[in-house]
Amino acid sequence: MRTIVNGKKGSPMLLILLVGALLCLGGSLSAAAEKDTLTIAITADPRNISPVSASTFHDWVVGYRAYSSLFQADPDFQPVPDLAESWDVSPDSLTYTFHLKRNATFHDGTPITSGDVKFSIEELALKHGSICARGLATVIESIETPDNHTLVVRLKAPYPEMLNPYDGLGPHCSACVKKELYEGTDVINNPHNFKPVGSGPFKFVEWVRGSHIVFERYEGYHGEKPALKKVVFRIIGDPIARALAFEKGEVQWIPFEVPRSEVARLNNLPDNKVIFHGSPCGTIPTLLFNFRKEPFQNKAVRKAITAGIDKQKLVELVYFGGGDAGIGHIPLTPFSAWWHNRDARQIEYNPEVAAKILDRAGYPVKSDGWRFRINLKHTTGYSEHLKMAELIKDDLKKIKVDVTIASLDHAAWHEHVFKNWDFDVSITPFCGGPTPPTLKRYHTENIKRISWANCTGFSNAEYDALFDLMISQTNAKKRLQITNRMQEILAEENPGTFLVHSKNATGIKEGLFTEEPKGVWVLGYLWMHLDRVKPTK
């Protein structure tokens, strides 16, 4: 085969070289366009770019970049002003008055008023936000707007989490949309959920579904102007493709979702750093027992199963050391340390003791070699869960409990576990936040056929009464006493057991951007203060 180049006969090699050179040139042009831009890899498209019914990691991680809320979190998870420059709390803790900034504007340049914030809380967060629904929605009596820059929130009963960035009027429950664009519309299907006119530091530019979402700096932002010019979210579903794009430098940050099998390899390459860190949310795989199924009504059985699982092995073999063996019933984050009851009795790994407990409880080894058979259902939506299920099966075999693993895709698993309550034990990714309202998970009122509700069927009158008392208790000392007792009940009754306090694996390209102030990278999906990230030049 011969090729004509410039009228002369040439080798095909010339053509190949030409194409190669063009491809390389294209590469350098593309790289040049990426200055002042942070490219972040996420695993899937968000449903929308809006606080309306935001409920998945991707909705939050992308959507909340475009919005301001009354307050944000500082690196110590304390509230810091955002749209509200200050606030007052009445002595009886029933009235919160927020004083809004006067220079805050939406991305179309129009001013943000207290009416916009009121609308966002009442019509979006309280009606469609499930985080708000579990606490805030039940205590807010009214919201008033005496003027354009004052918002008064009156409560039916004191709510100590009111200023908490997770459960209070932070990003989850007061992300501000423009009332004029939403009022009188079907808010879930409002077109501005996809082309937002936001209120935050970054302005929406482009969303090519399945490919990328681009934000640019909003020059009229009411706070300190972001140093980054653009933020690009690239959607890379395949974990290995994500790791390779990070290795090549096409993305500079993978928040929380570096494949664990790739961590060691990436850390050995120059300029790459993968850090393990907790988050305010804490995602904890938990083995839940179904109280409706024999033999899990028996407390001794639940205790024996827990004692039969080597959680440290799960940390090492499944999470490659990125976590701690599960203890307690609340996420272990720096923000929950104040109320974590370390004195509540824990069940240690001990297969011999587990076997004896089962013998005493009336479950001896039968002629077929097993004490009893159970099914373990897990979602394939989390790659670690199947590996954990296999190790648990192996562990429980030692105490003669036969486990059948049912691997279900995420939708089917939701249906089996939360809708039909059709499981013996299930590995559930627990993500309930670092604050005491997370304890509502095991409340009797929460036994309902809804995702992430109390699917175990565990019901304890003392626990319920303590929760109801705790949720409006403003005296910190008394509150701590109540939550301590609640944790003791959970340790005793053991409706579920945390398997691994898993940490998130975040990949960062070193030397390109500052990581100051502390916590920019590690606080979590809601509190990624990308407006404070600065390119290093």
Next chain:
Amino acid sequence: MHAYIARRILEAIPLILLVLVMNFIILHIAPGDPVFLFIQGGGGATEEYVQQVRQMLGLDKPLGEQLFIFMANVFRGELGFSHYYQRPVVDVIAERIPITFLLVILSTLFAATAGIILGVFAGKNPYSLVDRINTIVAVFGYAIPIFWFGQLLILAFSIYLNILPTGGIPTRAMGGGSFLDWVRHLVLPVLSLGVIQLALAARITRANMLEILGMDYIDSARAKGLKENTIIFKHALRNAVLPVITVISVNFAFQLTGAMIIETVFSWPGLGRMMFESVFRRDYPVLMGLLIVMSVGVVIINLITDLIYAYLDPRVVYE
């Protein structure tokens, strides 16, 4: 010819309807409730809210009624509203059709062209070096899992040689989107998706060329003193290529399936990846819309194949 095309299209309609009805039923009776995926968050939602969302998604009605409404909407040209994307299915799919068909058609063209060229030279020179290379390429191409081949290509061209992107499409807002930029993003996915078809085309062309080059009419052509290239490309290849076209056409549906894998490996925002994700999200309206697009696509490609057949082989006449 026009009557033939019209008849083929009419014949395809019941087939597509059957595909839709069967898939509608299969999808809806499979375990997994889209409402539970729609409402997640912290578990604080009420059962009334769940019912409200079920109603909004039209999933509160009996399955038969849902099917009836769906089919009526299809005839009106409406494909419903995506549960996940919260947008009309037509819009969701329309923005991805060009990107998938670009990938599938380019990979098919690449596979057909390279495979036929390789097959011709192998068939012309049996048991030569070219023939051996053809055999190796064919066995390798047919045996290698395409997702792994894709990852190997990324390692070689993106990580070690650093000349091509690891995946994705050009980002217009970032100054991308030139023709060259598109070429750079297309090279690896096209190679990966085309590798199986290339292997098939190469092997079939070789076998046919071997058979045809031994026929009497080829000997006659040589006796007449025709140039070797004319014999090969005009007289032999024209006959040898017909079965290749059939195979490539039949495999078009497999190419769409392969796109599902390749689009995931290369973060290519096409229909295949959307279908893969929509299955897990139980986004019934999007899945049904995709099935319509893919069924119609396969029918059209088969029709085009038959027409190409008639063009290449004068003995074939459609009436």
